[in-house]
Amino acid sequence: MEGIIVPGMLAVVPFRRQASIGVIWELTEDSDLPSENVRDLSALGDVELMVPDELLQMVRHICRQYIATPGMVLKSALPPGTLTRRKLYFYPGPKDAARDLDSKTESLLSLIREEPGRWSYSDLAGIKGLDRAAVDTLVKSGVLLVSPFKAGGRTIPRGKERWINASLESTPESLKPGSNATKLLRALQEHSDGIPVGELRTLGFSTATAAALAKKGLAEYQWREKKLVEIGAMKSLPREDAVVLTLWQEAALTGIKSAIDSGKHRGFLLYGVTSSGKTQVYLEAVAHALSMGKSALVLVPEISLTPQIIARFERHLGNPPLVWHSHLSPTERAIVYRAASSGRARVIIGTRSAIFSPLRNLGLIVVDEEQDHSFKQDDPSPRYNARDVALERAKIIDATVVYGSATPSAEIYQMAKTGRLDLLTLPQRVAGFGPPRIELISTAFKTEPRPNEPPVFPRGFRPISEKLYQEITIRLKKREQIIILLNRRGYSSAVVCFDCGWVGKCPDCEIGWTYHKDRDRMVCHYCGKERRGPIACQRCGSLRLSFRSAGTQRLEETIRHLFPTGRAVRLDTDVAAGKWEARNVLDEFGRGKYQILFGTQMVAKGHHFPRVGLVGVISADIGLSLPDFRATERVMQLLTQAAGRAGRSSKRADPGNVMIQTFSPDNPIFDYLKSSDYLKFVEDELNIRQALGYPPFRRLILVMASSLEPARARQAIDEIKVELQSQAAENKIEILGPVESPIFKRGKLYRYQLLLKVPPEIIPADILGGITELPKKRKGISIRIDVDPVAFM
Ligand SMILES: [Zn+2]
Ligand SMILES: [Zn+2]
Structure with a gap:
């Protein structure tokens, strides 16, 4: 086998009487392992299922940045089950067979060459007179390769x-x-x-x-x-008619094209207001990369991977892109993986894990809606952020990366501001209309129900105000479509004023307090600071504190009661557990089966529905109470995205209406929203982040210890803190906590956490490597390390 082995290949190793599949990590002359632990390889894996060198480099980067083992990262990269499957199929290998093969072996070999990937040992065993030893010899000498996946269809x-x-x-x-x-x-x-x-x-x-x-x-x-x-199908549909680009689109595209042509790494932030035609820029850029003989990777958030966007790429390129997401079966993923690594496929569009697709000669990576949190994997490890890893991959291979968003994250915007990314702007909607009209409706102090009123929320909260009701009625008569967003992402233990929307926050961390009823204390889950629970609102003096839980179910009752003939459909994780169901609802709404679409943030993401004239937002400020330093940014992004769903028709001269119900109309967030000045918001947000030492100025690392017994979890987290303190001063690490996690008990486990603020240039593995060893010393403790966390609950 010598001479054909390269790092990244799959290999089979006999291990405790069983064959195990692994990835060749590196080649070395000698080993530190005791000789009884060293084994000969018994077979090499199919070359189309290998991890190319650039991806191995990326895997190493992920291990160091996100504290993960190579095995865990490779498991995410390869088709599911690659390393655990038992059955192996034969493929022709790179070595020539010996000349003096006997006729049986000869015919066996031609069988496999005729149909690579079709035969397993047990299939071959069915053929009379098969000599297993002869097969093993062929495998050992590299004449045959093995793969855990049968060759799929095309x-x-x-x-x-x-x-x-x-x-x-x-x-x-x-x-x-x-x-x-x-x-x-x-x-x-x-x-x-x-x-x-x-x-x-x-x-x-x-x-x-x-x-x-x-x-x-x-x-x-x-x-x-x-x-x-x-795969390999050509021109299944006529190419879309050439679209006339706006001057802004043209300018953005020129920048991206010249970067691709240069063959040097460059990165862009494509900031385009909603409906400004970002997708068109991606399409043209991908087509350009293909024309230069390169391949292209497009990463999209989970919810965006609709047939709509796939069809757009297909029409534009005249050829369907390959799709990579977590709903493919292992065999399907293997087909896509092989197609990419062999060069048969040159465009892949996919969700987070598609960053591992082994496309050859990759020239362009697009990350659409870069602010979306589905690019970050929370659990299990590796807890990588595909958005940030994309930049590393582009650097390794000298490719162009384009981050697109109407609501750029503070992190990516800061990179553009400091020149690490070039900023490209699409400031106008394609159709030439202005931004949608935004109107605020104050729902503060509105507690008295009218007579004969539809079912109301507890304490007199009416989900749909009179004004919004009137506007919906008008739009329904005009046969337009309506989207109603209920921002349900409130936090049930937050301290919020019912009447003015005031949110109680830790003064140091600027995140919402979590109220612990049993001991009447408000606790900050970043730094551990505590206060006595308040009796009255600190802004308006109202005694009505706590949180109203406004559910989509109650909203549904109200909508069906108020608009009995308006065909309404609900979309949230309760009715659409899987992402596919959500896509179905969205597609049906797009085809006009329903007039009203209502639900949680799923209704607000980047869909294009030209017939939507009105977007209504219920409880706009609810998410501000989350114990998360990004709470304001998330609400701002959600509202901007939701507003952008209105008035996308190229035919009607109507920019659309957005009506936002809020308890706190004087919150500055609504000023940014009304003036459609998202960048002003990010600028101000960056100032706050800098003052408080949050990303992108400091990097956050969440370290959690959990155990069946609370005392043991606490002991473990204290130990970790002591360990970290020894290097805190030297590495400028700030340690917040320990503190109970916002959800203290999950399942049977009690959880304590530390929040580290570290300088952005520190490599997490350098400071945290030792901590991962702790569970080996202390039984019954598990440690979870989340670098750059996006979820704090
Ligand atoms: Zn705090
Ligand atoms: Zn108040």
Whole structure:
């Protein structure tokens, strides 16, 4: 096998009577291990399933930055189960077979060469006269390679979808020349495979026209397996007509193209207000990378990976991109992995873990909606942030990286401000209308229910105000669509005033207090500071403190009661447990099946629904009480995103209305929102972050110790603190805590935590390496280290 082994290849090692699969991490002449622990490799893995050198470098980076073991990171990179599967399939290897093979072995070899990846040991055992030792010899000498995955087909099914085809004998005599029906029939005849019904609208046809053709017998419907991936399929759809770019889009694209051409690493922040056409810039940039012979990777948040965006890429490139996300089966992931590493696939669009896709000659990485928290993995380890890792990968291979957002995170914006990224701006909506009109509705002090009122929330809270009710009624009459966002992400133990929206906060950390009822104390979960629970609101003096839990279920009752004929659909994690269900609801809303879409933040993300004229926001300020230094930023981003859903039609000259109900209309957040000045918000937010020592000026690391017994967890966290204190001064580490975690008991475990603020240039592994050893010394303790945490609960 010598001579063909390179780091990153899969290899099989006999270990305790079983074969284990591993990744070759590095090649070395000798080993520190005792010789009885050293084994010969018994087989090498299929080369298309290897981890290329650039990815190995990225894996090392993740290990050091996020405190993870190589095994954990490689497990995330490779198709699920690669390292644990038992059955192995044979592929032809790089070495030539010896000349003097016997005829049985000869025929065995030709069998495998004819259908690589089809045969396993047990399949071959069924063939008469097979000599297992002969196979092992071929494997050992590198004539054959093994893989835990059977060679898949060339396509991946993703359920069924309805297509429409021209009938065989379809002469359009019965149709008016130039009518839509005639045009559609011609289009169908041009695409002999037919067109998916779901894509008719994007091609400029209505489903009604299709139905009329079918009724006349000129076309017919057909259910077909959806093809997620058709590797090597060419020109399945006509390319989208050339879109005329705005001057701003043109300028942004010129910058990105020249970076790709230069072959040197460069990074951009593409800041584009909602509806300014960021996706069009990505499409053109990806097409340019392909034309330069490079490949491209597009990372999107989980919820955004809708058929809508996949279809847009497909139409623009004339070829479907490969899709990579956590809902693919292991075999499907293996197909996608192989296609990327072999160079058969050159565009991948995917969620977080797609950063591990082994695309060859990668020239461009796009991270869309970079502020989205789904790019960060919370659990299990590795707790990496794909957004930040993307920059490292781009540096390793001298590629271009583009971060896109209408609401850039403080971290990425600061990089643009300090010149580490180039800032590209799309300041106007494509359709040329101004930003949506934003109106605040104060719901403070509104406690007296009207007679005959619909069901109300506890304590007289009415989810839908009179004003919002009137506007919804008007829009329904105009047959427009409406989105209603209930920002439910409140925190049930927060200290909030019902009447003015005041949120009690720790003065040092500027995060919401957590109220502990049993001992009547307010506690800060960053620094551990405590206060007696307040009796009255410190701003308006109201005695009505605590938190109203405004649920989507109650909102649903109200909406169905107030608008019995408006077809309404709810979207939140309760009704759409899986991401796919959410996509279905969104697609159906996009097709006009519903008039009102309401729910949690899932309704506000980057969807494009041209018929939405009104966005209503219930309890806009609710999220400000979270014990999280990003609480304000999150609310601001959510509201900006939600507002951007209104008025996206290119036909109606209406920028759309946004009505925001709030308990605290004087909160400065609404000034930024009303003036559509997101960057002013980030600038001010950065000043606060700098003053308080939060990211991007300091890096946060959350260290948690948990145990079945609270005392033992506490003892462990104290020990960790002592250990860290020894190097705190030298490395400028600030240690907050220990303190009970915001959710002190999760499952059967009690949890204590420390929050570290460290200089951004410190490599976490250098200061925290020793702590990971603690559970080995203390039984029953587990340690969780989260670098750059985005979730504090
Ligand atoms: Zn504090
Ligand atoms: Zn108050």
